[in-house]
Amino acid sequence: MASSTVPTASSASPVKILTVGSAVGSIRDLFVKIKAIDAKHGKFDCVLCIGDFFGPLKEPGTLGDEADETEQLLNGDIEGRNTSHACYIMQGENPLPDSVIEKYAETSGELCKNVFLLNKSGIMTTAHGLRIACLGGIYNPGIYTTAEAPPGFASPFFSTHTVERLLSNTLAKSSSKSQSKNQTYTSLTSILNASSPSQLVDILITNNWPACITQHSSAPLPYPELSSEGAMPLDEVIRKVRPRYHFAALGGRPPQFWEREPFVWDDEAGRVSRFVSLGAFGAEATGGKKPRWFYAFSITPPSPSNPVPSRPTNATKNPFTELAPRPQKRTLETFESTENFIWGNVPQHGKRPRTIDAPQGEEGKPPPGYKCRRCESTEHFITSCPERQKPPEGYVCRICNTPGHLVRDCPTRHAVGDTGGRKPRPGYVCRACASEEHYIEDCPVANAGQRGERRGKRDQIKEIGPDECWFCLSNPNLAKHLIVSIGNECYVTLPKGQIIPTQSNVVGNNSSISTVPGGGHVLIVPIAHHPTYNTIPADIASPIVEETDKYKSSLRALYATYNASAVFFEVGRLSTKGGHAHVQAVPVPTSLAGKVEQAFKSQGINFDGTLEDCQSSELSGGRGRSYFRVDLPDGRTLVHLIEEHAPFGVQFGRQVLTDILGIPDRVDWKACMLPEEEDKADVKAFKTAFASFDPSM
Known part of the structure; x- marks a missing residue:
């Protein structure tokens, strides 16, 4: 799926792109709408269709409107498809129809004029010099690590092989032969000779959200559970490719629109990343309003002559670099088997090793006879006990004075006050101005007369949240x-x-x-x-x-x-x-x-x-x-x-x-x-x- 086009001097001009959410089989109506948007707000250079384009597979022997429209698309009979720009589609959360897979194999991705199916994991370079990466399918933790081969379009899932293929493709330079065929290399030397100096891409499209994308963000989520439902393997992909724009489709069920504040990669000359999740096309209104399903934007292809982008005023901490997992503690056995940094390898006489004489169980499982002190289960240690995550009976969170959750899980733990500092607990009143919305150390009245370094720190812009x-x-x-x-x-x-x-x-x-x-x-x-x-x-x-x-x-x-x-x-x-x-x-x-x-x-x-x-x-x-x-x-x-x-x-x-x-x-x-x-x-x-x-x- 590498591109055949080499960027030219004209690549410095901004490229207008329209991104749309899951069509879920409403192909004809989607193209009619795209044509109307293009006439009103275009002209767009290309369209990216993310998420589930064809919808769920029909039972054998049955045909519905979606199946009819799929065949009409493949036959070139969908009205409105003849646009002046290319439309790129991907695999969403369902297996693709057999007829689509067959057409893909025959044409290397061109389903009909100006409509291209992207590889499940791959990268292409547009005629404007933009690098667009795609990772289709959905994440399942069990299948992700156990699949023996990369799942194809007939499977809804992606695996470690899929991700590894994507990351290897991001290092490959564009082919001069085909826009849709991946290069193959026969030796390590040929790979190194053909590799790109970096894996960075301009646009990444995926079906799933990354796991930590909601961290450091104050933008309200359409569903609270989205903060814990992302795909962890995507985090590593983003750390490698660092997309300037990342579009995802599966923002809940039904999918909802959510735009995260931008964040910056400080070691890439201030490279800015933005994440947008789109609702499904034609989705029913929830809460009295239909979710936003399309996003138009302009992006300038990378060039050495481009100025370093300014840091957005509403930029947050980078969720992929500034919340690294804590290093795992060394076990006692590891500690006792390593050299003492002062005295060398001195045996620890008189210490009784912390071992259990009983036979050990399976890896990660307690030994026979072990019981969790919290729930008396024999299937897990107390450190992984589900009951440990629940507050004890009668517990009240000291931050919000509400029962039902621990302090570490309090939804108001990171709330900010009206001047950008921590939001005060209920009942607090600032002694300087009588406000209930900030602590006295964040009060503009109390700090009005301060000078020097502390005063300068107070004057920094603290962006208010939506x-x-x-x-x-x-x-x-x-x-x-x-x-x-x-x-x-x-x-x-x-x-x-x-x-x-x-x-x-x-x-x-x-x-x-x-x-x-x-x-x-x-x-x-x-x-x-x-x-x-x-x-x-x-x-x-x-x-x-x-x-x-x-x-x-x-x-x-x-x-x-x-x-x-x-x-x-x-x-x-x-x-x-x-x-x-x-x-x-x-x-x-x-x-x-x-x-x-x-x-x-x-x-x-x-x-x-x-x-x-x-x-x-x-x-x-x-x-x-x-x-x-x-x-x-x-x-x-x-x-x-x-x-x-x-x-x-x-x-x-x-x-x-x-x-x-x-x-x-x-x-x-x-x-x-x-x-x-x-x-x-x-x-x-x-x-x-x-x-x-x-x-x-």
Whole structure:
């Protein structure tokens, strides 16, 4: 499955890839949907179909829709398959149909035009120079170590042979003959001569999750049991190949979407890895929402000229390098048989060896006559007793004051407070500020006067988790009733306490400020958690910025129909608590549009800064810095880079706009909040007006 294509100079351009979850036999509908996504968001360079593509095998003598569609695919009769990009599929959790295996053997993987079945364990290099590795099948601990040969497509499992073959293939250079046939080597010399200098790959696709992928992550899991159900052999694979992107399909039953925070390989010049698990295509909604089943992204092929990637602001510890297993303790026999490091091999006279005179049992089994002191079982030692994992009767966890689990298994053991430190136990109150959300050593009030090294440590950015972020969709406290549109990368929502007066708070204000239904003041928010737009990693920023611009254009068009112009502003403030990037959009009457630029420039002086005309591309020079940005009604952009520790009000944009509109009493958003019933009425009115402009529709 090595690629025939050698990367060229053009490989430096980003490659757009669409990854989709398990089709489970709905092949026709999947390709129709892929074609629609490609037309709307493409053009994609290739599509990766992970997980179970064909679905469970049918009983002999029976044919269902899935079986019919499999045959239609092999015969080239599936409508929508004729796309301009290649679609790569893999084996999921079921054996593949005999007809698919036969077609694979005949064509070395090409099932029909532009649809290729990847080897169960192998690697290919695309025409763009990307190395994509695949490990199909499911993990079973017993079969993994006992299989006499690598299981083929007729088996749903993979074994040690499968993994060894994958790792050996990652060392092989690309063949010049075929995209789908593996090279064979007849001697150690030929292997060494043809080997790649490293095993690193750009993309890894698997069916199972690795065992330790959830460690160090604060992203909420769709199912709690996923933290302990991964395949341990995958951990070693990832330590060797270190993929920049890893996609998996079997995230629970039914599969759910889960995106982990990125992590960094410090010994590979800051190489960044990202893990994404996708839901199944066409899956039933759980909890009122269908799981996300596709993921579009851009990735730049590796090149010596590429700059070292910046460390993502939300990066966590590397779960594959920073939680190594504790070394096994030496046994007494080993200790007594080794040389003393001072005196040499001196026999230990007078010590009675710790042995049992009774005959020994099987390896790992207790000797005859042994009974576990905890449960009186004769089948295991007390160290592996299942009862030992359970808390004794009446035990209450001292962290959360809840019975049923030990301290080491407490789900709140690693919870963080509102300033990034440990979350206090129930009943704790900070003596400095009376907060219940942090200990006094993490209190910004208590540490406000500190200087020197300790003060500098306090000022480091401590990224807040999605479960406490106001804008993350996974936060159960998010005001979801205010959301008006959800795209692939961003969503649009009315804010709490918008600038424009509506409903009951129009009284005393100029009701003619805006005629946009529902007020028109909205936020554009990236779905992924990033503190500011200029901290989004370059390899994933393009689709997010592109969709943000589409929403901006749509809002401009909507406002124009109500004789208003759009003003967009963003406070990209990096703080010790972090944040979530978002752009605010406010309609301003066209008659006032010419006053916006001067209003911002004149008032900017009050905040120890001057706004200067610049192109939005110049924001890259401010990467890692705080900034304020405003898009004027004429399309030009003003940007102010905020100096570290310089005073700058986060309500600056709101203050300027309320002055322009003549409603200075609406600077404080909290004073402008409406009852939920009135918010819902505004949402309904705005969604109706925005429907014909909404790019997500």
